[in-house]
Amino acid sequence: MSILVFGKTGQVATELQALAPDAVFLGREAADLTDPAACAAAIEAASPTAVINAAAWTAVDKAESEEETAALVNGAAPGAMAEACARLGIPFVHISTDYVFEGGGTDPWTPTDPTGPLGAYGRTKLAGEEAVRGAVGTHAILRTSWVFSAHGANFVKTMLRLSETRDALSIVDDQIGGPTPADAIAAACLEIARQLLEDPSKSGTYHFGGTPEVSWKDFASEIFAKAGRTVAVSGIATKDYPTPATRPLNSQMDCSATEAVFGIPRPDWREGLDRAMTALGAKA
Numbered sequence: 001m002s003i004l005v006f007g008k009t010g011q012v013a014t015e016l017q018a019l020a021p022d023a024v025f026l027g028r029e030a031a032d033l034t035d036p037a038a039c040a041a042a043i044e045a046a047s048p049t050a051v052i053n054a055a056a057w058t059a060v061d062k063a064e065s066e067e068e069t070a071a072l073v074n075g076a077a078p079g080a081m082a083e084a085c086a087r088l089g090i091p092f093v094h095i096s097t098d099y100v101f102e103g104g105g106t107d108p109w110t111p112t113d114p115t116g117p118l119g120a121y122g123r124t125k126l127a128g129e130e131a132v133r134g135a136v137g138t139h140a141i142l143r144t145s146w147v148f149s150a151h152g153a154n155f156v157k158t159m160l161r162l163s164e165t166r167d168a169l170s171i172v173d174d175q176i177g178g179p180t181p182a183d184a185i186a187a188a189c190l191e192i193a194r195q196l197l198e199d200p201s202k203s204g205t206y207h208f209g210g211t212p213e214v215s216w217k218d219f220a221s222e223i224f225a226k227a228g229r230t231v232a233v234s235g236i237a238t239k240d241y242p243t244p245a246t247r248p249l250n251s252q253m254d255c256s257a258t259e260a261v262f263g264i265p266r267p268d269w270r271e272g273l274d275r276a277m278t279a280l281g282a283k284a
Contacts, residue, residue, distance in 0.1 A: 103248020
């Protein structure tokens with residue numbers, strides 16, 4: 001299987017390089033996601049057997065003021081990629097997000113639940129999903145949440161950095177979700193691409209999030225515990241920590257279809273956290 005990956009330095013793309021070193025990875029210098037036609041042309045020139053889109057505009061707050069550009073990257077570009085893959089008759093695996101939901105209630109979101117993004121980032125990611133489905137090719141949209149790793153910018157690395165100079169932190173405790181190790185997402189994308197090659201009927205929208213569900217506050221506490229750092233963590237409500245973009249309170253996702261169709265179970269984020277902390281040299 002020859003794989004073309006959009007993305008090179010992001011968390012999932014970095015993990016994909018470790019798992020599939022023979023794949024071709026297109027970073028910003030080789031694939032400008034604000035130019036959807038160029039992305040499609042890159043696929044047609046490479047003629048791979050499968051494509052994984054691990055690139056996206058992930059600056060959630062910045063998207064509020066730059067939605068037009070975010071819409072090109074998150075919406076139009078994946079659509080163009082999916083159309084190119086459909087023309088070539090090859091699978092397209094696209095990573096999406098829990099932000100396509102409005103985040104209410106307490107039940108995990110299923111892939112068929114009505115969407116209702118709260119902000120620009122979610123709207124642009126939903127547009128990308130709709131464009132991928134509209135291409136009517138072999139595809140999998142994999143919605144995930146709270147991605148972390150030893151690479152890039154993420155909550156784990158932010159907490160470790162803050163704990164170097166702070167002995168007390170207030171962390172949001174009314175947002176609930178499943179932290180998801182980037183290496184587990186990368187492995188899932190590769191397995192899904194492989195199975196789609198064998199059985200295109202598995203095309204569809206799926207969820208993949210870590211277990212067990214947790215609040216940001218409790219996630220932070222676990223990070224500090226594993227790092228052996230004494231930090232007093234107190235809870236704060238989302239409304240008391242205003243940001244340009246509104247965050248969903250409920251990011252829990254029902255991942256049962258992913259396991260039933262592809263045989264991929266939910267990853268235990270605590271094990272993924274151990275791996276990330278070891279890679280960062282931060283594990284106590």
